[in-house]
Amino acid sequence: MSQEIIIRRITAPEIRARKGGEPIVALTSYHANTARIVDNHADILLVGDSLGMVLYAMDSTLGVSLELMIAHGRAVVRGSKRTLVVVDMPFGSYEESPETAFRNAARVMAETGCGAVKLEGGVRMAETIRFLTERGIPVMGHVGLTPQSINTFGGFKTQGRDTALWPLIKADAQAVAAAGAFSVVLEGIVEPLAAEISRESSIPTIGIGGSRECDGQILVLEDMLGYNPKPPKFVKVYGAIGDAIDSAVKSYAEDVRSRAFPGDENVYTLK
Ligand code: KIV
Secondary structure, eight states, X not given: OOOOOOOOOOOHHHHHTTTTSSOEEEEEOOSHHHHHHHTTTOSEEEEOTTHHHHTTOOSSSTTOOHHHHHHHHHHHHHHOSSSEEEEEOOTTSSSSOHHHHHHHHHHHHHHHOOSEEEOOOSGGGHHHHHHHHTTTOOEEEEEESOGGGHHHHTSSOOBOSSGGGHHXXXXXXXXXXXXXXXXXXXXXXXXXXXXHHHHHOSSOEEEESSOTTSSEEEEOHHHHTTOSSSOOTXXXXXXXXXXXXXXXXXHHHHHHXXXXXXXXXXXXXXX
């Protein structure tokens, strides 16, 4: 008799319940192949709108469309089995009104099969986060350095260097939690402030360039794999994928040029 093993996906409420518990492992993923591998080790796969910069060489995330996020979100859901897949709401798809945000987030959930969406902004987005969560859409918040606002920040700038602004950043994190988000990304926030927010927050904080005291950490996969020649300063690089690809492609090119490829085993035969 064959035994069916049912693998259940991690849910947003399960992540919410990890506050103060086992640290949450999160990574970005944009397509099925990386999703399949990351799925073995992570709790959350984020289909980040950083894909605009990482995959499509855009200067910022502002040009990423809802259709692009849906296409990549679907691929990541197909490639994974157990992690919670969270898809970023791209710039322009949720800021206008809670109703617009709901319509677009509902599309993302229905067309990708993901378990939650992420959107940027604190106090100003609280009403929208509440609107979505009350209607069945789990939301991950994102405060601090919010890349979709680089034009108002004047660039990718660490937040909280001026302690006078700490109350505003803290208020953003609190507003997101009070509105019903199940977790919140703290990006590019100075360490003592990220630590303080993590101690005070009622929901798990997921740091990126934040603090060890966050309830979890997230990195852009390509940065930590050694795929990005210039990763941000705070990134610990765990792999040398760029070098591995370079050396494999070099060997292939040498084989082709010396007619060592294809060998007999690499061609179709008539048999
Ligand atoms: O788009 C993204 O990859 C993100 C992470 C950096 C948190 O939002």
